[in-house]
Amino acid sequence: MAMMSLAPACRDPEVFPDPDHFVADREPNRHLAFAAGPHRCLGSHLARMELAVAMEEWHRRIPDYRVAENGLGRERGSQISLLTLDLEWDTASTAS
Numbered sequence: 748m749a750m751m752s753l754a755p756a757c758r759d760p761e762v763f764p765d766p767d768h769f770v771a772d773r774e775p776n777r778h779l780a781f782a783a784g785p786h787r788c789l790g791s792h793l794a795r796m797e798l799a800v801a802m803e804e805w806h807r808r809i810p811d812y813r814v815a816e817n818g819l820g821r822e823r824g825s826q827i828s829l830l831t832l833d834l835e836w837d838t839a840s841t842a843s
């Protein structure tokens with residue numbers, strides 16, 4: 748039996764230029780975060796909606812932020828998740 752990890756496919760430089768950078772409006776973006784084929788994620792539409800709402804609310808309250816110095820945590824796991832991502836922002840720029 749072979750288990751294939753999907754995450755590295757999303758970092759293939761032949762498909763995704765500059766693959767280690769987060770580009771929110773990357774086009775084209777044929778990623779495999781929700782897999783593909785007959786077992787493609789059944790909840791992807793709900794997940795996208797939830798993430799859009801979370802991002803909208805975050806940016807409404809904290810529009811201006813940055814990754815803290817040395818804030819990018821290590822990656823791990825077959826989905827290449829970040830262990831930590833430290834952000835910082837100026838409190839004067841936040842909405843109440």
Ligand code: HEM
Pocket residue numbers: 753779780781782785786787788789790791793794
């Ligand atoms: C950002 C959030 C999510 C990500 C990245 C994600 C990712 C994935 C991936 C990669 C698979 C394929 C797994 C495999 O091939 O073995 C999968 C399958 C699945 N996901 Fe998600 N998922 C997310 C959210 C959700 C949500 C919110 C639901 C349900 C409400 C859901 C339900 C399912 C189900 C039922 C399958 C199995 C489909 C099948 O085997 O036919 N997922 N998901």
